[in-house]
Amino acid sequence: MSDVQQEVTNLIYREATLLDRREWDDWIDLYTEDAVYWVPSWANEEETTNDPELQLNLIYLRNRGGLEDRVFRIESRDSYASVPLDRTVHLVSNVLVQKEDGDDIEATANCIVHTYGKKGGLTRGSLYDFNLRRINGELKITRKKITFIDDRLEGPIDVYHL
């Protein structure tokens, strides 16, 4: 495995681990200030929406503050949907470096998230598209697109379910 492949894989694994272990601040630190976090909605049975500005998304956060909003709400313990918090296990696989251009890297991965909560166990899948940038020798996420393949959604969907 090349160094870059290993480095990218470690970052994506680390994100999954931080989410499952509720280490929110360290999770947010993986993202740059101007990072985009995008979960499109489904435009039809076969295609998601593809213009995040002018079409409906499930989540579309245009900077790290959007992730901070989510964590603020979870940590407030005042969100009905987030108390009690669902348990999650992320299994990330198929990590591939798609493109390297200086300090910028594009990578894809697949993720299965097993959730346990009021509705019992739910297992759902996503495709991940990452844009990463090496900053001061460290890889950071500048953009993450999550194609959540489930359509008729059961229960709340928050950043730790994805």
Next chain:
Amino acid sequence: MYESIIQRDLDALIDDRVSDGMFRVDRAVYTDEAIFEQEVSRIFENCWWFLCHESQVANHGDYFWTDIGDQPVFVHRQEDGSLKCFINACSHRAAILTPFKQGNAKTLTCRFHGWTYKCDGACIGVKNEEEGTEKGKFDLREIARLESYKGFVFGCLNSNICSLEDWLGAAKPWIDLMVVQSPEGLEVVPGSSTYKTDGNWKLQAENSVDGYHVSTVHRVFAHTIAARESKGEYTGIKKTESGRIAGGVPTAGYSLGNGHMSIWAQHTTPEVRPIWEAKDRLEKELSPIEVEWILTKGRNLYLFPNVMLMDNPSTQIRVMKPVSANRVDITVYCVAPKGESDKARAGRLRKFEDFYLTAGMATSDDIAALEDTHEGSMARDAKWSEFKRGIRTFTRGADDDAKALGFEPEVSSDNWDHEVLYHGFYRHWLKMMKGEQAG
């Protein structure tokens, strides 16, 4: 389609003694499957049921597959521009005819045995036709009634119902307030979200016009938005209006007749609303009272039995598909004035995503509360849900705001914390459950 008639005394389910200060609903209305079966046959198949918005079937051949109660139907745009709605089942052996929820097909060919139907429902092709299965005998079954009100398409399986306009009645001006925001009308924005809810459809109906929960369930949303804005990252149209959540603003609730209900709350920062850019135009085109309602009153409208129209932080069509007593599937669409600027459209969508989705930061909390309410309703030994707030203070007929806009509610209440609007909902529900004339 169910034929069963429940054995319960229906009148005993609604303890309606307003003059004694009493209005309670037996929680069995949420949990009893026999009651649900009777809702399907007595209510869902006998009222005007929201199907789709006309922009979802804009062109000849566009179809939209949905359900009336538990019966699949599809709306199809005809060559002459009119709409028809058919039972979505092949006349031969019942396979669904539309491969997608939404699509375009000027003829539909059943993918099972290849029978073909024209846009107008005529059966024009039977594979290996023989005596007894001649194509001329197998046209699609058109539903009894189909009417649109300003772009909103409704159908009824029973021909014996009043006109859609009469059915909507006092709700019409509330719909108009959305439609007049653009001279070109409204359009559904691409994308949608469907979520399954483990709760009764009437709990969703109640929630959509329940002002009383806002300052508890959505307190965290207001705090989250306040924390965001304190960082100064979100200004202008990017702000999400949340001032109403803490309370202390003028509000009202109405029972509009035929089970329809609505609420409004005064916006504290109307200038961040996506429609604000159209203020000058609206002031030229509309009356001052209409402009005031559009710009400064956040509004939720529930149309009995299956659709809600929201014009609050963003604009939404929320459609219910009741599946059983304990489950309702909900699909939400962002509906927007055609021709608005990209900036307004983007602002409208981001506010929608913040609040209105199961992946958002408010609707997800609503669903959790609704599901808990349903689960608590399983406790038959404590059978009454209370709808008493405002019972001593409500106004029969129109309050001053209703008179000014020009609609005639059954009941007005000067606080969205009040619950008297549900009385009309449950009275209409009871009337239909007893098989009395729909409207």
